[in-house]
Amino acid sequence: MIGIAKSAATYLIANAVGLLLSIVILPGFTISPMAFFVAVLLFSVVQGISSPLITKFSLKKVPQMMGGISLVTIFIGLWITSVLVAGMEIGGIANWLAATLLVWIGSLVAEILLPIYVFKQHQKDKA
16 A cells, blocks of 8 residues: 555655646746645646556557657646646647657656655665
């Protein structure tokens, strides 16, 4: 049960890092402070649901897309989140593309580093 909680926390924090990276770097990408937590949660849920669906579709219909599944799910997650969350603006097409890449990079780095550095102490205690 603790493993699932760590995994969920890592996933949420990683997505928050990716969104924050986009907010900091892209001038037209904004999320109001109150909407940020809702946006992170909704984005994570949409991405978590759409990833297996898009993967299954890709395996059957478009196997060439398998390498870009994460980018596609992030783009879809950003789109649905921006539609449903008041206080979130992404901007023009350049921001959409850049935000997709920045969220992907930020969440990828966070998902790699968080288990190593944040949850490292707990793993040492078990050994």
